Amino acid sequence: MFNVLRAFKSSMCEVLLFCLLAAVPALAQPPHLVIRDDHGGPLEAQLSRVETLRQEGRAVAIPEGRCLSACTLYLGLEETCVGKAAIFGFHGPTTQFGTIALPQAEFERLSALMARRYPEPLREWFLLSARFHTITYRYVTGEELIRLGVAECPDQID
Template identity: 40%
Template structure:
């Protein structure tokens, strides 16, 4: 299974498979508005983030929740967040099932590399070890940790 996982993961990240639209996203002129995004597949989100990083398109997280892979938008320099949004963090898994230790370690670092430094440290020390439930953190707290507010 891990060979298949990494083959699909690599092809998506390298852009060999097209990224489908994400229903939790809405476009407001040039700004990408993120509302109530509960996450999704890591490889798809990585591709989307790479495209946003290259374009420099502003990202505003304004919805009630931003869970799982949605939190990876926080590492984009053009992202700002609402103090009211609840962010939900958990470790990497395969649809809620634990990953092999080596894959878990690699995927954790891929995710963490998309966070600002203080959040990255917390995620690697604490956040990634919760798999079936979420660590919930309000945007106001993340703003206190250096994430840019809108």
């Protein structure tokens, strides 16, 4: 009788453990990291965050609002989608003071570093045009990015 109870208790524990472990990924994080009204920030910090998301295979959705400056680096992740009405503001690398130009070699190095994070043809457009906007943004809509090959977000984002 005790052997039957032990076997039953052991099987129930295994089933319970299996159910708990199966539920953990679903509870750990939502399917998309949803970005709305992100004004960017320091380039190095954003590059690090984007790389972490890449390693995690995390999907990013920018369905609406503004994604400015370093925020646009999310576009380089394979699982990023954008909404047609979202606004993206690109600019080239600058000093922390914004109005003081970087030395040319540093400007080129940081421009290339940023461009490598963008998908083609956005990469080429950034290098030929947007990076030269250093005091103002070069604004692009999500609709324009979708035409350039960035995935469109579904109507409903988690």
